[in-house]
Amino acid sequence: MLMNLFKFKGGVKPPTNKTQSVTLPIAQAPLPSRLVVPLHQSIGGMPQPVVQAGDKVLKGQLIGKADGWISAAVHAPTSGTVLEVAMHVQPHPSGLDALCVVIEPDGKDEWIAHGPLDYAAMTPEAVREHLQQSGVVGLGGAVFPTHGKLTASKTIPMEELVINGAECEPFITCDDLLMRERAEEVVRGIGIFRDLLLPKKVLIGIEDNKPEAAAAMRAAVQALGETFVVVQVPTLYPAGGAKQLIRVLTGKEVPASKRSTDLGVQCFNVATAYTAWRAIAHGEPVVSRLVTVTGNVHAPRNYEVLIGTPMGELLKLAQPHPDTDGIIMGGPMMGFLVPDRQVPVVKATNCLIAHDDRLFPPKAPEMPCIRCGACARACPHELQPFEMYWFSRAKNFGKTQEYNIFDCIECGCCSFVCPSRIPLVQYFRFAKSEIWAREREKNASDQAKTRFEFKQLREEREKADKAEKLAKAAAAQAAKKAAEAAAAAAESSAAPVADTASAPTVTTSTDAPSATTMEATAGPRAAPENDVKRATIEAAMARAKAQREAAQPKNTENLTPEQQKAAADIEARRVSAHLIEPEPVAPAPASEKPE
């Protein structure tokens, strides 16, 4: 079938170095002496351990439960005994530790009870759920939980499903071998994705330096009667980047600000499709993966490797040359040197490259940027790396964002072509992590500020409520009192009720005297009226005093010294915890405590 292919700008052509590791078929790596299975092997929530030291586990048994929707379960790669659930160094450039389940294999490799699922009867939700429980994640390297990508947008029709078999990174051949040897299962797995997303077309992109894989995939598609199109795309790094492959096959460009489903397209790696099929058709969770072992070794080859296998043990199978001085996980363009030879193989491990100075000569010293623009011409996202470099270097992170630093996929094309040997990608990672750190800090301080402002608001509101209630209570009291006084003086005086009612406001705690009070004090009045008023006020004050005395807290009167001390302690704790404002230990006047 003839297809119109699109081009992406930029890209580079590093020597592919793939032929070394494709001569031999996939081999099963032997059971290692110990498996260290990290619990956090996917993007999203960190799975919670459900086993503890001493537990016997079977192959495929759940050891880490998915935490939240974007998270994937983790399983025991073989049968044996859990030695510990502890922190171990991770295959990550940081060299940081993370929680791992360490298993000592019993050598029997005994499976937990499992079997095929009745796929035809499963609802889409059940399929997604099962993939999550089986630990199916993107095996291209990003390890995003696959079930999370298997829901089509409600508003945008799914047009193309892109299957990524491009494998553009030099040295890596595990997808190539998988397609050559297990094409049928890959295609069946693609069928599951198709059923869930219902795209109009399914396009399988394979770089044209893998004709055997393309032929095997075409044969499998035909044998299974599918309508998937196998497309050979030009070999140009990074054609296997999801966004680049989508561009090449569909012409669509997915910016950093959008999800591919917003453009009606979704992309999965071929190995992911394979594990999805194993999970549904055999009930097997992801406990192993294909890993290319190559580089400075005597016998480069692809191995089916249990997750958790120490990289050093795996590398030994390929007989590394004695001058090997490190292990690169991933390809030479985007991979990294692992911090320790004993770090485990994880779901993201597609390749191990034995590093030495002959294959990867030490870099020449960094020179100043001469703005030659080679990086901009090589950038597949059409960014201006040298501009981002200036601003990253100057720590002017706002400017790096203006130059779209978050659209950078860190493919390394810019560093590859730079005549000044500037590790551009490093600068961009630095800038991105600084921006993230600052945003986290800012969010934290914003939250604290919001909390503080809310607390202030609440306290002010409480104060105002209190004052209002107090004013009301006092006014009511005074009115009652005035009415009594007025009734008592009714025979001799004809004092206006309105005046006497408003007069007692003087005794309330409100600061601003009311207009009537002003009138009452300033206005010329008859002497008998004033006398009556003074009497009324005095009576009201006396009454209030009596009431205040009567309203002294009664429950603190007959306390034992122990009880008083306990109360004081509680008060002190509350003050120190900033739960309440410090108050004088002596009880406040009762009149301020509304009953």
Add this chain to the structure above:
Amino acid sequence: MFAPAPFLLKDVSVSQVMIQVCVALIPGIAAYASLVGPAILVQLVIATLAALVAEAIMLKVRGKPLALFLTDGSAIVTAWLIALTFPPLAPWWLIVTGTLFAVIVAKHLYGGLGQNPFNPAMVAFAVCIVAFPALMSQWPSVGLQLGLVEQMNIILGWAPRVDALSGATPLDAMKTALKLGEGSFDVTTLLANQDIYGNFAGRGWEWVAAGYLLGGLWLWQRKLITWHVPLAFITSMTVLSGALWLYNPSQFASPLFHLLSGGAMLGAFFIATDPVSGCTTPRGKLIFGAGCGLLAYIIRVFGGYPDGVAFAVLLMNLSAPLIDLLTQPPIFGMKEKP
């Protein structure tokens, strides 16, 4: 052991880039040498030595690694461009002054390699033509044949600066003739003077220009420069000179004359394409190149200087950051729908 990805790097370096620029200049230099004799080679050597000494001193002063930066070749490119734009029989101290100013002031005082806002060679030219206008306008008369020793003596000041040296470039000669003649000369009769003007643009000079064109095309083929700046430079100069030529061919020379005279070809392929001081975006490069071509023509035809390329490039250097800012290309996924 720490080394960030990518572990594979293309076999390129700054010195490789600079060496290739020098190699690309060789056809032009060869044509030049066959036209005026070995003097130009002497000047190249003087400029190179001066540039390397100045570079070494400044690197030392600035505390930079000497071996790494002295071998990057950037000072040599600057030196060669200076030697190729100065009169070939200029006294040695003139070219040394220009080179020192270029390397010390225009390059290192602005932060060294990659940091200079102006093209150092053009700064040198501008400084010297303003400070020493007479010496900078003394070109060997056409047909002047002097041996290496005589040329050396003139350059080193051991021999009097003979009258034969008071020549001008064809470009300058034409402008002066047109101005002095007050209409009594026209371009056609001037060009008929084959002694000065040769077939197209000055006897022999068109071959030098052709040499630069050849080297420039090689740079483009090697992907060290893109087509934008040279094409925009040549097009804008052709359009403007062509329009005026069609309007009044007796007062304005043809586009071919202008493209093959003075520093047009050297400017279009080797000077305006300097990445450090020029524009970097594709559209920015087009604007930059076109601006250089237009300004060079206006200055050389209507201005007071024999050629306008240096000032045109410096003026555009000034505008380059703004042009770049305004011509940022849309990125992947953010283009308007066609």
